[in-house]
Amino acid sequence: MFSIIAHEELAPRVHRMRVRAPVVAAKAKPGQFIILIIDEKGERVPFTLSGWDEDAGLVDFVYIEVGKTTRRLAALKVGDEVAHFVGPLGRPAEIGRFGNVVAVVSGYGIAAMVPVLRSMKEQGNHVTTILQTPDRERLFGEADLQLFSDRIIPVIEPNGEEVTGSVTRSLRRLLANSAREPIHRVVAMASLCIMRVVSEITRPFAVKTMVHLTPLMVDGTGMCGACRLSVNGNNRFACVHGPEFDAHAVDGWEVMMARRCTYADESVLQQGFQCRGCSQW
Amino acid sequence: MSERNGQKASSEDGGSKKSKIDLNRLEMPKQAPEVRRRNFDEVATGYTYEMAMEEAKRCIQCKKRNCQQGCPVNIDIPDFIRLLQKGDIEGASRVLKAKTSLPGICGRVCPQEQQCEHACTLNKKGAPIAIGRLERFIADWERGEGIISMAQIAPTSLKQVAVVGSGPSGLTVASDLAIRGHRVTMFEALHVAGGVLMYGIPEFRLPKEIVQREVDYVASLGVEIRLDTVIGINYSLDELLRSRYQAVYLATGAGLPMFLGVPGENLNLVYSANEFLTRTNLMKAYLYPEYATPVKMGGRVAIIGGGNVAMDSARCAVRLGASEVSVIYRRTRDEMPARLEEVENAEEEGIRFYFLCAPTAFIGDGRNNVAAMELIRMRLGEPDSSGRRRPVPIPGSDYVMEVDTVVVSLGTTPNPLISSTTPDLKTSRRGTVLVDDRGRTSKARVWAGGDIVSGGATVISAMGEGRRAASAMHQFLSE
Numbered sequence: 159m160f161s162i163i164a165h166e167e168l169a170p171r172v173h174r175m176r177v178r179a180p181v182v183a184a185k186a187k188p189g190q191f192i193i194l195i196i197d198e199k200g201e202r203v204p205f206t207l208s209g210w211d212e213d214a215g216l217v218d219f220v221y222i223e224v225g226k227t228t229r230r231l232a233a234l235k236v237g238d239e240v241a242h243f244v245g246p247l248g249r250p251a252e253i254g255r256f257g258n259v260v261a262v263v264s265g266y267g268i269a270a271m272v273p274v275l276r277s278m279k280e281q282g283n284h285v286t287t288i289l290q291t292p293d294r295e296r297l298f299g300e301a302d303l304q305l306f307s308d309r310i311i312p313v314i315e316p317n318g319e320e321v322t323g324s325v326t327r328s329l330r331r332l333l334a335n336s337a338r339e340p341i342h343r344v345v346a347m348a349s350l351c352i353m354r355v356v357s358e359i360t361r362p363f364a365v366k367t368m369v370h371l372t373p374l375m376v377d378g379t380g381m382c383g384a385c386r387l388s389v390n391g392n393n394r395f396a397c398v399h400g401p402e403f404d405a406h407a408v409d410g411w412e413v414m415m416a417r418r419c420t421y422a423d424e425s426v427l428q429q430g431f432q433c434r435g436c437s438q439w
Numbered sequence: 440m441s442e443r444n445g446q447k448a449s450s451e452d453g454g455s456k457k458s459k460i461d462l463n464r465l466e467m468p469k470q471a472p473e474v475r476r477r478n479f480d481e482v483a484t485g486y487t488y489e490m491a492m493e494e495a496k497r498c499i500q501c502k503k504r505n506c507q508q509g510c511p512v513n514i515d516i517p518d519f520i521r522l523l524q525k526g527d528i529e530g531a532s533r534v535l536k537a538k539t540s541l542p543g544i545c546g547r548v549c550p551q552e553q554q555c556e557h558a559c560t561l562n563k564k565g566a567p568i569a570i571g572r573l574e575r576f577i578a579d580w581e582r583g584e585g586i587i588s589m590a591q592i593a594p595t596s597l598k599q600v601a602v603v604g605s606g607p608s609g610l611t612v613a614s615d616l617a618i619r620g621h622r623v624t625m626f627e628a629l630h631v632a633g634g635v636l637m638y639g640i641p642e643f644r645l646p647k648e649i650v651q652r653e654v655d656y657v658a659s660l661g662v663e664i665r666l667d668t669v670i671g672i673n674y675s676l677d678e679l680l681r682s683r684y685q686a687v688y689l690a691t692g693a694g695l696p697m698f699l700g701v702p703g704e705n706l707n708l709v710y711s712a713n714e715f716l717t718r719t720n721l722m723k724a725y726l727y728p729e730y731a732t733p734v735k736m737g738g739r740v741a742i743i744g745g746g747n748v749a750m751d752s753a754r755c756a757v758r759l760g761a762s763e764v765s766v767i768y769r770r771t772r773d774e775m776p777a778r779l780e781e782v783e784n785a786e787e788e789g790i791r792f793y794f795l796c797a798p799t800a801f802i803g804d805g806r807n808n809v810a811a812m813e814l815i816r817m818r819l820g821e822p823d824s825s826g827r828r829r830p831v832p833i834p835g836s837d838y839v840m841e842v843d844t845v846v847v848s849l850g851t852t853p854n855p856l857i858s859s860t861t862p863d864l865k866t867s868r869r870g871t872v873l874v875d876d877r878g879r880t881s882k883a884r885v886w887a888g889g890d891i892v893s894g895g896a897t898v899i900s901a902m903g904e905g906r907r908a909a910s911a912m913h914q915f916l917s918e
Contacts, residue, residue: 201731242630244667383711416807
């Protein structure tokens with residue numbers, strides 16, 4: 159069993175959970191994820207790590223209440239336990255000395271990107287972060303991003319329909335200015351539709367763009383193939399080959415997004431964070 | 440239909456006057472097809488006490504133990520049957536436990552018709568002793584009576600062994616080495632132990648309660664089971680060898696599912712057999728929403744492939760409520776790798792077989808759900824490296840079949856997690872771990888077996904490889 163050490167609501171329906179899991183904390187790297195199961199009848203659900211403390215043996219992650227399992231998770235209190243907790247899964251995010259890095263974040267990515275940016279800063283990169291949130295009430299995590307960003311561009315967009323549009327505008331502006339201030343790398347941890355749009359915007363500029371993909375998973379260790387996607391025409395599994403991929407090598411975004419929604423009707427209770435009517439935000 | 444192996448019960452010889460030998464091989468009661476199509480309960484309900492006694496009495500106790508030689512784990516078959524004949528079921532169980540910790544599992548899923556029963560002297564008359572059914576009877580009887588006969592455990596050797604993976608091969612090595620006095624830790628990446636016995640083989644062929652009972656038995660031998668721990672991530676193989684373990688056994692199993700590589704294969708509701716079976720068996724989607732994991736499936740389900748995993752997938756689909764389940768196989772019935780018994784079970788349950796055809800593309804419904812598949816007909820050409828005749832596409836024979844769900848069951852490729860983090864572990868071009876005939880890998884103090892070595896075989900062959908490696912490991916640990 160894995161004890162919950164801290165649990166706080168960061169914004170309406172957005173929570174941070176800290177769990178005692180020394181074996182996970184000992185190996186955690188930026189961009190990796192864990193899978194937890196609340197109890198023996200629960201499902202296996204992946205969450206990207208947003209922080210860890212190796213010495214204390216603690217890891218934390220941020221999640222949004224969107225379905226049955228995340229709603230049950232939200233009801234757990236400090237001192238409660240989850241039955242299973244395995245990780246760190248997936249390959250770590252690619253970190254290097256790139257120069258000017260632009261990060262695009264929304265939802266859980268606002269918190270899960272923090273360890274990536276910390277490492278990016280340690281490597282001496284200049285970091286600009288585009289932070290998208292649907293309204294001021296649901297703005298969270300800005301202070302943590304601030305620590306590892308040289309500049310933050312908040313995009314607060316009340317209308318879900320416009321979300322991708324507003325991220326687009328901010329990113330386009332940076333790209334338009336890239337003659338004076340070149341962009342060496344873009345890294346995105348956001349809803350699939352935002353990441354798709356981001357990859358299309360950077361493609362003509364040939365700016366290497368990494369996206370953290372979140373297809374459905376079952377085992378999360380390479381056994382089931384639920385999280386497969388096509389990368390340069392080859393099947394890749396997000397759980398063992400990703401979850402970070404070169405966005406310009408990913409083909410079949412449409413299919414990936416459809417697969418993401420396979421179980422939306424069964425398990426998603428509310429349409430909280432919407433983007434063009436898609437419940438999987 | 441079943442004459443291929445010529446080994447079905449031929450009870451009509453039973454009254455032969457010349458011989459006292461009873462050739463009335465006793466069938467095991469089964470749920471009727473129209474009933475079992477609607478539930479996940481075990482299909483074969485097992486011998487009663489009287490039936491087991493009647494079947495055991497047929498054994499003629501040959502001096503030459505052909506049956507035992509036919510068993511990959513060398514169970515003393517004539518001995519346990521002799522004890523059964525005397526009504527000493529506990530004694531029979533002890534004989535079994537000396538060679539296998541998993542009798543309830545082996546009795547159900549071993550292909551006995553190719554092993555012990557194939558070698559049985561009475562098989563010459565077409566009516567071998569139903570050894571597997573008797574083994575199962577003993578294991579189930581013990582469970583019913585609440586008796587647990589334990590193997591004799593040797594005094595502790597103070598040596599420690601790590602077993603990576605808790606499927607049939609890992610369980611065998613763990614119990615063999617624990618019985619010999621070594622301290623064993625078994626690592627499992629998933630949240631329950633049992634490997635393919637839990638995630639792959641369906642409840643109606645192998646109840647999960649039986650698996651967990653035998654896993655508990657292995658734990659009772661002193662084996663520590665560490666769930667939710669991925670070797671290659673939480674600990675590298677080298678870290679295991681540097682820490683308290685003198686030897687390591689790698690039994691990480693089948694790995695990543697293979698796909699056809701045709702257009703449209705990632706459309707929604709195209710599953711790998713691993714995902715379809717994991718959702719259904721391990722996560723118990725057939726009990727959704729009591730269990731939180733669903734499995735979405737349309738009415739018309741096509742299974743691609745002809746192995747045992749394909750049969751399991753097809754039979755799960757029937758029970759989950761599919762209206763029409765088709766198995767698509769590119770060769771003919773004779774080349775199917777599935778056990779004949781499973782094919783017959785599938786047919787009884789209304790599953791349709793389409794031979795000599797293969798999908799060339801999957802077609803969407805406009806919303807990225809699979810709606811149909813394009814197939815091409817095949818003919819059999821010259822034998823290939825496997826000795827089976829190679830399927831050759833017939834040009835211009837394409838046709839379309841409408842489907843709502845597809846399950847691709849083409850086998851697996853090894854999971855690269857350990858080999859990619861262990862450069863000095865030699866693997867084949869396919870990624871399987873290379874071993875000598877006693878399971879030793881290229882890396883000192885490391886042995887391997889099961890599907891990570893074979894690339895994909897049976898539960899009992901994985902156990903047999905475990906048995907051989909365990910004796911080699913024991914020899915090493917005793918030096």
